[in-house]
Amino acid sequence: MKAVVMAGGEGTRLRPMTANQPKPLLPVINRPIMEHVLRLLKRHGFTETVVTVQFLAALVRNYFGDGDELGMSLHYATEDTPLGTAGSVKNAADRLRDDRFLVISGDALTDIDLTDMIRFHRENGAMVTIGLKRVPNPLEFGIVIVDDHGRVERFLEKPTWGQVFSDTVNTGIYVMEPEVLDEIAAGESVDWSGDVFPRLLERGAPLYGYVADGYWEDVGTHESYLKAQADVLSGRVRVDIDAFEVSPGVWVAEGASVDTDAILKGPLYIGDYAKVEAGAELREYTVLGSNAVVREGAFLHRAVVHDNVYIGPSAHLRGCVIGKNTDLMTAARVEEGAVIGDECIIEAEAYISSGVKIYPFKTIEAGAVINNSVIWEPRAQRNLFGPRGVSGLVNVEITPELCVRLASAYATTLKKGASVITSRDSSRAARALKRAVISALNASAINVLDLEASPLPVARFHTARENAVGGIALRTTPGDPQSVDIVFMDEHGADLSPPAQRKLDRVFSRQEFRRAFPGEIAELSFPARAVEDYTHELLRLVDISGVRDADMKVVVDCAGGTSSLVLPSLLGRVGVDVLTVNNRLDDASPTETLAERRRDLQRLSELVSSSRAAFGVRFDPVGERVALVDEMGQLISEERALLVVLDLVAAERRGGRVALPVTTTRVAEQVCRFHGVQAEWTSTAIDALTAAARGPEMIFAADGRGGFIVPEFGPTVDGLAVFLRLLGLVARTRLSLSQIDARIPEAKLLRRTVPTPWAAKGAVMRSVIEAAEHHRIDTTDGVRVVSEDGSWTLVLPDPTEAVTHLWAEGFDVDSAQTLIERWARVVEEAAGG
Numbered sequence: 034m035k036a037v038v039m040a041g042g043e044g045t046r047l048r049p050m051t052a053n054q055p056k057p058l059l060p061v062i063n064r065p066i067m068e069h070v071l072r073l074l075k076r077h078g079f080t081e082t083v084v085t086v087q088f089l090a091a092l093v094r095n096y097f098g099d100g101d102e103l104g105m106s107l108h109y110a111t112e113d114t115p116l117g118t119a120g121s122v123k124n125a126a127d128r129l130r131d132d133r134f135l136v137i138s139g140d141a142l143t144d145i146d147l148t149d150m151i152r153f154h155r156e157n158g159a160m161v162t163i164g165l166k167r168v169p170n171p172l173e174f175g176i177v178i179v180d181d182h183g184r185v186e187r188f189l190e191k192p193t194w195g196q197v198f199s200d201t202v203n204t205g206i207y208v209m210e211p212e213v214l215d216e217i218a219a220g221e222s223v224d225w226s227g228d229v230f231p232r233l234l235e236r237g238a239p240l241y242g243y244v245a246d247g248y249w250e251d252v253g254t255h256e257s258y259l260k261a262q263a264d265v266l267s268g269r270v271r272v273d274i275d276a277f278e279v280s281p282g283v284w285v286a287e288g289a290s291v292d293t294d295a296i297l298k299g300p301l302y303i304g305d306y307a308k309v310e311a312g313a314e315l316r317e318y319t320v321l322g323s324n325a326v327v328r329e330g331a332f333l334h335r336a337v338v339h340d341n342v343y344i345g346p347s348a349h350l351r352g353c354v355i356g357k358n359t360d361l362m363t364a365a366r367v368e369e370g371a372v373i374g375d376e377c378i379i380e381a382e383a384y385i386s387s388g389v390k391i392y393p394f395k396t397i398e399a400g401a402v403i404n405n406s407v408i409w410e411p412r413a414q415r416n417l418f419g420p421r422g423v424s425g426l427v428n429v430e431i432t433p434e435l436c437v438r439l440a441s442a443y444a445t446t447l448k449k450g451a452s453v454i455t456s457r458d459s460s461r462a463a464r465a466l467k468r469a470v471i472s473a474l475n476a477s478a479i480n481v482l483d484l485e486a487s488p489l490p491v492a493r494f495h496t497a498r499e500n501a502v503g504g505i506a507l508r509t510t511p512g513d514p515q516s517v518d519i520v521f522m523d524e525h526g527a528d529l530s531p532p533a534q535r536k537l538d539r540v541f542s543r544q545e546f547r548r549a550f551p552g553e554i555a556e557l558s559f560p561a562r563a564v565e566d567y568t569h570e571l572l573r574l575v576d577i578s579g580v581r582d583a584d585m586k587v588v589v590d591c592a593g594g595t596s597s598l599v600l601p602s603l604l605g606r607v608g609v610d611v612l613t614v615n616n617r618l619d620d621a622s623p624t625e626t627l628a629e630r631r632r633d634l635q636r637l638s639e640l641v642s643s644s645r646a647a648f649g650v651r652f653d654p655v656g657e658r659v660a661l662v663d664e665m666g667q668l669i670s671e672e673r674a675l676l677v678v679l680d681l682v683a684a685e686r687r688g689g690r691v692a693l694p695v696t697t698t699r700v701a702e703q704v705c706r707f708h709g710v711q712a713e714w715t716s717t718a719i720d721a722l723t724a725a726a727r728g729p730e731m732i733f734a735a736d737g738r739g740g741f742i743v744p745e746f747g748p749t750v751d752g753l754a755v756f757l758r759l760l761g762l763v764a765r766t767r768l769s770l771s772q773i774d775a776r777i778p779e780a781k782l783l784r785r786t787v788p789t790p791w792a793a794k795g796a797v798m799r800s801v802i803e804a805a806e807h808h809r810i811d812t813t814d815g816v817r818v819v820s821e822d823g824s825w826t827l828v829l830p831d832p833t834e835a836v837t838h839l840w841a842e843g844f845d846v847d848s849a850q851t852l853i854e855r856w857a858r859v860v861e862e863a864a865g866g
Contacts, residue, residue, distance in 0.1 A: 040139035041087030049374035049392040057139035067139040077147040085121040087112040123217040138205040144271040145247040154208040159241040164206030179242040263318040266300035402542035422520040436469040442541035444477030454504035456484040456492035460623035463507035478549035488656030490751040493526030509623040527723040581608035583764035593619030594654030642666030658739035663770035681762040683708035689732035692725035698780035716814030800863035
């Protein structure tokens with residue numbers, strides 16, 4: 034008599050454990066579930082078995098081969114497409130027609146007496162005998178009711194509680210006569226319980242149910258997977274455990290090394306060649322796979338750990354599953370019901386909350402608190418915020434669900450009844466995601482004033498002036514149309530400061546969101562004159578005197594972005610001749626690639642020179658940053674643009690203060706000194722620059738990356754404001770941009786990036802401080818080492834990437850090159866290079 038083992042299921046409910054392996058290969062006490070099934074068959078005299086495979090079929094075939102190691106003969110029937118429980122058996126019909134056969138699932142753990150079930154089948158002259166088992170909760174299974182003689186009277190597949198009429202459920206174990214195969218259409222998806230059995234029952238065929246006394250567990254959920262491990266260890270099911278019982282309930286396999294000072298409280302299982310160090314504690318129902326390593330101070334309770342897993346010192350695992358080849362570093366913590374897939378890295382002190390699923394091949398950064406499953410993202414970062422706010426791929430990393438949680442966390446940091454400004458760029462993704470943001474804010478008792486599609490400077494302006502406590506803007510990531518940035522603003526319209534970001538991060542990580550009572554659901558409104566109010570204040574506060582008399586012409590490129598919503602009403606009241614290009618909203622291409630940007634800048638240069646314009650300006654798609662072209666059609670680099678605008682402002686004001694990041698060339702200091710202006714150096718974080726711009730006597734601030742602040746109008750980066758300011762400055766000075774550029778000394782500033790592992794960043798900065806002990810140092814941001822001759826080098830670790838940035842400025846290129854090479858060697862040596 035032959036057996037059929039059905040091993041084609043995907044096991045979708047068991048993902049991520051089954052994301053890259055079929056369900057029958059999931060280990061129970063270090064052996065695949067299907068191996069336990071095959072050993073059961075062997076104990077009951079089945080030596081020739083057909084295995085039906087479909088999902089990741091090659092893995093099943095490669096693992097079991099021809100069955101020789103088990104003393105069996107295995108044959109495989111492969112389904113090209115899923116054929117259902119009956120269709121898969123029909124697919125193996127050529128090997129089953131000569132005698133009755135037994136069908137059993139390859140992914141259920143059981144020790145049912147198959148010999149007695151076959152006896153029952155034979156004595157009753159049955160066509161089909163269905164293995165039945167009484168279970169406490171029959172809702173997930175097919176219910177079968179039988180009469181006093183065991184004959185089947187009725188079927189019901191996965192009932193509701195109102196439909197439950199028995200606690201005897203179908204185990205998926207059948208004894209069948211070969212003529213049953215004639216009832217199944219070849220090549221079609223056919224199910225036993227849903228199709229074949231009801232039809233046979235209606236015809237009066239002899240269908241019997243065998244109520245088994247043995248153990249049976251359908252390993253279909255994470256909970257049942259953990260339960261199956263515990264049941265084996267507790268002796269509730271008879272399976273072969275390949276290990277020695279060194280003390281009651283403590284099973285240790287061959288080659289395992291367990292320190293005598295390790296704490297073991299069984300029942301538990303330690304796989305072959307596993308290593309458990311002194312001070313590690315393994316508690317009840319813990320299972321360690323082959324070659325697993327548990328370091329000192331680690332604690333495991335009801336944890337199922339697959340093969341080749343490293344568990345670092347003081348790691349804490351409770352009621353979880355860890356996939357094979359995964360590394361959990363020092364003090365990592367994995368809570369109840371969490372599942373970590375194969376080949377993941379959980380870095381030091383990372384925290385995986387209850388029920389979280391980490392899919393295979395992911396990295397969780399050190400110190401990260403993970404409350405939501407990590408499915409698509411290659412790594413989960415320790416911090417939400419990057420250099421542009423919260424950024425990620427649309428509908429992969431940044432989903433509507435994430436937006437709801439983020440906005441809920443933000444709302445939780447604010448008082449009920451407060452108002453928040455929302456806005457977006459022209460993209461469809463930002464439009465869809467903003468709706469999720471608004472819903473979450475309103476549901477958390479936060480009023481929303483939605484500016485819809487709007488330049489980011491307009492959103493910042495209204496956040497600061499509408500009695501709002503903050504704002505959220507969504508924009509396409511510059512240069513990456515597949516990604517989006519979520520920008521959170523404070524009451525000044527500036528990006529959130531690092532402390533505010535950390536506060537929001539903590540609330541988000543804890544998932545402790547405030548919800549409004551029904552009567553507190555807040556309002557959504559749409560300010561009617563947002564653009565007009567912004568333009569009115571801009572013209573009132575920014576000096577454009579002399580523009581009408583200068584008879585100027587300028588070329589403006591709106592880059593298909595939201596600045597095109599403001600410029601028509603603004604330029605019509607300035608009195609300047611303007612040629613505009615890309616003056617439209619482009620929702621299909623809300624950002625540009627580097628090649629497209631270069632192409633458009635080249636076109637802008639040609640238009641400026643051919644039209645004899647005073648200068649040209651190109652806005653980014655949200656109107657925040659600008660690129661400048663002089664009257665000769667030459668693009669002014671971002672570093673030189675800062676110096677040119679600084680020179681214009683300082684020459685006119687002849688006093689006051691300017692704010693500049695420490696990475697700025699010290700030529701800026703010369704320009705300031707020449708015009709009697711004082712320079713204030715800030716860190717490279719944009720919030721530090723905007724905070725400085727709110728200071729007294731501030732006349733100018735810029736970040737050196739196309740971002741300019743006009744303090745008399747507002748403390749935030751604003752491309753539209755600096756454009757208006759530049760119009761007035763050029764009109765009044767009567768000098769061209771190329772003339773101003775020519776009178777400013779050339780900077781000799783070089784930059785380099787050195788790869789630096791996260792764990793080495795602290796050592797790198799310590800080494801830099803030690804190497805600079807005889808120099809003057811500035812720690813405004815990173816470490817700036819100043820030589821006696823005034824040349825300097827800045828060493829600055831990147832906050833979001835595993836690199837360190839270096840800047841060096843000398844009196845000539847050679848001296849700058851010598852400096853940057855010297856300090857790059859210091860960084861490389863400290864980083865282990």
